[in-house]
Amino acid sequence: MGARADRSVLLVVCGGIAAYKALELIRRLRENGIRVRTVLTEGGARFVTPLSLQALSGERVFSDLFSLTDESEMGHIALSRSSDLIVVCPATADILARMSAGLADDLATTVLLATDTPVLAAPAMNARMWQHPATQANIATLAARGVAFVGPETGLMACNEHGPGRLAEPDSILAAILARLDGAQPLAGRRALVTAGPTHEPIDPVRYLANRSSGTQGYAIARALAAAGADVTLVSGPTTLPDPQGVHIVRVETARAMLAACMQALPCDIAVCTAAVADWHVDEAPQKIKKTAGQPPPALRLVPNPDILATLSQPSPARPRLVVGFAAETEHVVEHATAKRLRKGCDWIVANDVSPESGIMGGAENEIDLIDAAGCTHWPRLDKTQVAQRLVARITAFFNAPHVDGHTP
Ligand code: CTP
Numbered sequence: 118m119g120a121r122a123d124r125s126v127l128l129v130v131c132g133g134i135a136a137y138k139a140l141e142l143i144r145r146l147r148e149n150g151i152r153v154r155t156v157l158t159e160g161g162a163r164f165v166t167p168l169s170l171q172a173l174s175g176e177r178v179f180s181d182l183f184s185l186t187d188e189s190e191m192g193h194i195a196l197s198r199s200s201d202l203i204v205v206c207p208a209t210a211d212i213l214a215r216m217s218a219g220l221a222d223d224l225a226t227t228v229l230l231a232t233d234t235p236v237l238a239a240p241a242m243n244a245r246m247w248q249h250p251a252t253q254a255n256i257a258t259l260a261a262r263g264v265a266f267v268g269p270e271t272g273l274m275a276c277n278e279h280g281p282g283r284l285a286e287p288d289s290i291l292a293a294i295l296a297r298l299d300g301a302q303p304l305a306g307r308r309a310l311v312t313a314g315p316t317h318e319p320i321d322p323v324r325y326l327a328n329r330s331s332g333t334q335g336y337a338i339a340r341a342l343a344a345a346g347a348d349v350t351l352v353s354g355p356t357t358l359p360d361p362q363g364v365h366i367v368r369v370e371t372a373r374a375m376l377a378a379c380m381q382a383l384p385c386d387i388a389v390c391t392a393a394v395a396d397w398h399v400d401e402a403p404q405k406i407k408k409t410a411g412q413p414p415p416a417l418r419l420v421p422n423p424d425i426l427a428t429l430s431q432p433s434p435a436r437p438r439l440v441v442g443f444a445a446e447t448e449h450v451v452e453h454a455t456a457k458r459l460r461k462g463c464d465w466i467v468a469n470d471v472s473p474e475s476g477i478m479g480g481a482e483n484e485i486d487l488i489d490a491a492g493c494t495h496w497p498r499l500d501k502t503q504v505a506q507r508l509v510a511r512i513t514a515f516f517n518a519p520h521v522d523g524h525t526p
Pocket residue numbers: 312372390391392393394395396422423424425426427441442443444445446457
């Protein structure tokens with residue numbers, strides 16, 4: 118989609134240690150031809166100077182609600198409506214609370230209350246502050262009123278604590294801004310297939326073999342692909358998760374049914390196989406297996422299942438242009454996953470440690486290594502939604518790259 122040349126952002130810089138990243142954001146926005154005007158709060162001015170903002174944005178900085186000069190040149194009401202998007206970065210716990218309460222006791226809150234322009238907030242705060250029910254309630258209120266959010270990410274923070282609350286990287290904030298300014302759906306017109314969840318392999322009519330996969334990561338990837346505009350089919354094993362919106366979902370039980378549903382979903386451009394597919398099914402008994410006194414317990418005869426990822430990766434005219442596998446490992450994660458990528462013939466493999474102490478399988482967070490033909494990149498421990506968004510950003514970059522060759526651009 119062609120970008121308009123006259124796009125503008127009003128950036129509200131609040132008082133947090135992450136305020137310095139707003140400077141990088143201004144630079145990136147201007148590189149993208151976006152006009153940036155800034156409102157600096159009193160707290161923000163303790164972390165960055167008006168002069169830095171002015172130098173980088175090339176515009177005067179608004180900081181005083183009661184400045185008569187500002188009011189004569191451009192009042193706060195006009196300022197609040199003068200851009201295509203208002204971006205609050207960093208959005209502290211304090212400004213989110215004040216926005217939620219509808220306060221208007223400084224220029225930033227007055228602008229935010231007076232505006233009818235879309236607002237995007239990039240929260241940054243200590244993990245406990247982020248997790249506090251008060252902050253979560255404010256976020257829910259603001260989201261219900263239409264405020265969009267980017268981040269926070271999970272990681273080590275300036276206060277030396279680990280957890281959710283880190284400001285999203287300037288790249289992610291930029292992508293979120295561009296998506297809103299341009300209505301960008303970078304994967305519009307692309308078809309994607311995602312497998313997710315465990316499979317259930319019947320032993321007899323009442324029993325089955327299963328595993329601990331919850332489907333969370335696969336569902337998050339399906340949602341992120343759909344948000345980027347892709348036409349998504351999610352082939353899911355049994356999970357307790359609700360159907361993601363805007364995604365065509367096919368629910369199956371066994372590996373064989375999952376393969377059949379995947380073949381039905383072809384052709385597609387992207388396949389992401391997150392499902393924890395059982396490697397074997399059981400030679401199924403037609404009736405419930407009974408205990409017989411004095412007899413040894415019955416032996417289960419295991420029969421290999423088809424490998425869905427390897428099947429989708431096989432060279433053929435119907436092969437998706439990008440096939441991404443997951444590698445669930447409990448030791449030597451990168452070595453095993455690297456070998457698995459080659460063995461299965463997929464383009465990228467997302468390796469994760471599923472040993473019980475990692476808490477990843479069935480948990481809310483994931484820590485992965487992304488392996489492609491060029492090598493391996495380690496990502497910090499992130500919420501599974503963030504892993505999905507980052508992966509989709511990589512997929513978008515792959516399809517936008519001039520040379521599509523299976524390498525991570
Ligand atoms: N996979 C698949 N079909 C199978 C088995 C696995 O599509 N029958 C896919 C998974 O969705 C994942 C990748 O293959 O994308 C690797 O799965 P994993 O369980 O890590 O590996 P396995 O092939 O089962 O190998 P092993 O159990 O030896 O580690």
